[in-house]
Amino acid sequence: MRILMTNWVYLPEFSGAALQSHRLAKELRRLGVHVQMLSGTHESSLVGIDRIDDVIVHRKLRNLSSFSGSLRYWWELDRFIRENRKRIDLVHTHGFHPRVNLAAKRVGLPIVTKITNQTVDDPIAVLDRRAGSLKFKIYSMADAFIATSRVLEELCHSAALPKEKIIRIPNGVDADVFHPAMPREKQRLRETFLAPDNKIILLTVGTVNYTKGLDLLIRALYKLDDEAKERIRLWVVGPTTNRDSYGSVQAGFEEYVPKVKSMISEFGLQNIVQFKGRQSNVSEYMRAADIYIHPSRKEGQPNAIIEAMASGLPVVANLLPGITDEILQNGRFGYLVNGEDSREFASVLRMLINNKSLRERISSQSREHILKYYSLKQIAQRYLSLYSSVIHKGVFEELKNKTMFRKKLSLIGARHDG
Numbered sequence: 001m002r003i004l005m006t007n008w009v010y011l012p013e014f015s016g017a018a019l020q021s022h023r024l025a026k027e028l029r030r031l032g033v034h035v036q037m038l039s040g041t042h043e044s045s046l047v048g049i050d051r052i053d054d055v056i057v058h059r060k061l062r063n064l065s066s067f068s069g070s071l072r073y074w075w076e077l078d079r080f081i082r083e084n085r086k087r088i089d090l091v092h093t094h095g096f097h098p099r100v101n102l103a104a105k106r107v108g109l110p111i112v113t114k115i116t117n118q119t120v121d122d123p124i125a126v127l128d129r130r131a132g133s134l135k136f137k138i139y140s141m142a143d144a145f146i147a148t149s150r151v152l153e154e155l156c157h158s159a160a161l162p163k164e165k166i167i168r169i170p171n172g173v174d175a176d177v178f179h180p181a182m183p184r185e186k187q188r189l190r191e192t193f194l195a196p197d198n199k200i201i202l203l204t205v206g207t208v209n210y211t212k213g214l215d216l217l218i219r220a221l222y223k224l225d226d227e228a229k230e231r232i233r234l235w236v237v238g239p240t241t242n243r244d245s246y247g248s249v250q251a252g253f254e255e256y257v258p259k260v261k262s263m264i265s266e267f268g269l270q271n272i273v274q275f276k277g278r279q280s281n282v283s284e285y286m287r288a289a290d291i292y293i294h295p296s297r298k299e300g301q302p303n304a305i306i307e308a309m310a311s312g313l314p315v316v317a318n319l320l321p322g323i324t325d326e327i328l329q330n331g332r333f334g335y336l337v338n339g340e341d342s343r344e345f346a347s348v349l350r351m352l353i354n355n356k357s358l359r360e361r362i363s364s365q366s367r368e369h370i371l372k373y374y375s376l377k378q379i380a381q382r383y384l385s386l387y388s389s390v391i392h393k394g395v396f397e398e399l400k401n402k403t404m405f406r407k408k409l410s411l412i413g414a415r416h417d418g
Helices: 016-030 067-083 098-106 123-127 132-139 150-158 183-192 214-223 226-230 253-266 282-288 303-310 342-353 356-373 376-417
Strands: 002-007 034-041 048-052 055-061 090-094 111-114 144-147 166-168 200-205 232-237 273-277 291-294 315-318 334-337
Touching: 002 016, 016 034, 016 055, 016 090, 016 303, 016 376, 034 067, 055 067, 067 098, 090 098, 090 376, 098 111, 098 132, 111 376, 123 132, 123 150, 144 150, 144 376, 150 166, 183 282, 200 282, 200 303, 214 232, 214 253, 214 342, 226 232, 226 342, 232 282, 282 303, 291 303, 291 342, 303 315, 303 356, 315 342, 334 342, 342 356
Parallel strands: 002 034, 002 090, 034 055, 090 111, 111 144, 144 166, 200 232, 200 291, 232 273, 291 315, 315 334
Antiparallel strands: 048 055
């Protein structure tokens, strides 16, 4: 089976969708699937063919600052699919890429589209864009839509996408990479990351922007009493510039980080909050930490929460109905809070900070739950079954159409002979 995956950006550039697709691709490769990646990049030095963990990556220059640059980028994606059509069985898009859909359908390739984030590439968000009706028609060309959470599945139904095309498959986690640390390893990692022995380490992972909600967490920390503040450190792991994340500057993005840092100074939290920047060894940071916090305002299905639970961390997350409450069971694997209510947020943090036995109980339950429902090995098998079903259906339809065409020719010939 030969699968072409497409991404807006791909490693070493940063995005949650890129990380998730890379892990899925590696697992599929272990199952004998030939997976290639097609991605855009704003870095001319990355353009060309690369290989990451045995996955071949094709990168095209994405310069959307001019009409000619945009045209060339979409043309390069279109040309790649046309020229490689005979070496591809199915196209799996991570997000909505209109030119990819058009190119794939033009050459008869089936498409599986994974929805990566609510309000970004869900069907209602596409409809709400400029020329939304046209874009939705292109969006609807996919043969299957992957909804990672209940809310994304409901949005697919609300947009009247065919029910048989809507598939629920959650994100998966490599439980061999994300796992709890034994005491000796935890101590070693904390020494490596210069964590004081007597501090409880809070961790949050993600791009530092408004959507990810770091400001909500900072306000909650400010509401903690002095004794709790004295006991903690917060590690913020993730890019702090837009170019590190998506390669283009979004309105208001660059102003967010200075505002948050100003808030940290104003609240007197300079010694507590530590920006670690983008890191390739997130799993090690999780094994060294004590509590994971996810204050995000919007998500598709947050990889970091699943990874933290696999790492045995109790999780505190902003309540996003149909998304975070699907993963966390309040009080069992962690706690859901109203992130905008800093007092409530702080109260839950204080409870976990002050109760080591509670943290330990949640830790064992979280890991067990992830292994049962979110193991990457299981998720990859589900994708493999889906790919096979879509490809075989396409072959059947093609044979059916050819058979009908031959019957029509035979009838025409018979009438002519008559």
